[in-house]
Amino acid sequence: GWVRGWGEFSGFQYKANFGYLNRDQHEQIALSQGGHLASVRSLERQLLYPTHTRLSVFLSLAERETLDLDAIELFLDDQPVASHLYQNRERSALEAGGVQELYIGNLATGQHRLKAVITARAADKSFVRREAVRSFIKPPGALVVELTVAAPAPDYQPRVTFTEWK
Numbered sequence: 001g002w003v004r005g006w007g008e009f010s011g012f013q014y015k016a017n018f019g020y021l022n023r024d025q026h027e028q029i030a031l032s033q034g035g036h037l038a039s040v041r042s043l044e045r046q047l048l049y050p051t052h053t054r055l056s057v058f059l060s061l062a063e064r065e066t067l068d069l070d071a072i073e074l075f076l077d078d079q080p081v082a083s084h085l086y087q088n089r090e091r092s093a094l095e096a097g098g099v100q101e102l103y104i105g106n107l108a109t110g111q112h113r114l115k116a117v118i119t120a121r122a123a124d125k126s127f128v129r130r131e132a133v134r135s136f137i138k139p140p141g142a143l144v145v146e147l148t149v150a151a152p153a154p155d156y157q158p159r160v161t162f163t164e165w166k
Contacts, residue, residue: 054142055107057082057114059100062150067158068121069094069149074102075115081105102147109138116147116160123156132160139166 057074061067069091074082082103086094094100115133122128136145144165151158 052141053106053108055103055105055138056101056142056144057103058144058146059094059102060098060146060148061094062148062161063152065095066123066153066156067149067151069118070121070127071119072102073117075113075117076103076105076107077113078115099146107138107143109140112136112138114145114162118149118158118160120149120151120158122151122158123153128158130158130160132162134162136162136164141166 055076059072061069069086071085072083073080084100084102090100113133113135115131118128118130118132120128120130132147134145136143146163146165148161148163149158150161
């Protein structure tokens with residue numbers, strides 16, 4: 001099909017003043033815009049979260065069939081910094097081995113406390129709420145913390161382990 005005049009383009013409006021655009025030209029413009037948007041987002045992340053103060057927190061599941069994750073709340077130094085209520089497609093992605101970025105922010109070097117509150121349904125269909133707390137020292141430079149949630153047999157109760165990646 002052909003496009004002429006005003007149109008909608010990924011949330012932005014454009015006007016084809018130079019005549020007609022065929023589908024290939026339209027797709028080429030869309031791909032170009034996507035590349036520019038990725039560059040802008042990368043620059044934004046570098047400016048907002050400099051490497052020397054960055055803290056990133058990720059979530060993964062170790063026991064993929066024994067736990068239905070319902071929600072997570074994340075606290076840093078007793079201040080809420082992230083919360084998420086899971087939908088079926090997000091649970092499926094985690095169960096398939098996906099990793100979710102829960103938080104990215106700036107944090108001064110020194111002693112800190114990270115707390116995760118997990119709400120889930122265990123394999124025995126009971127609802128459980130667990131808190132896991134980890135004190136850590138933020139070194140200079142970027143720090144990545146991975147929260148791994150497991151619910152091993154025989155009790156299938158959720159457990160959280162914290163792994164620091166420097």
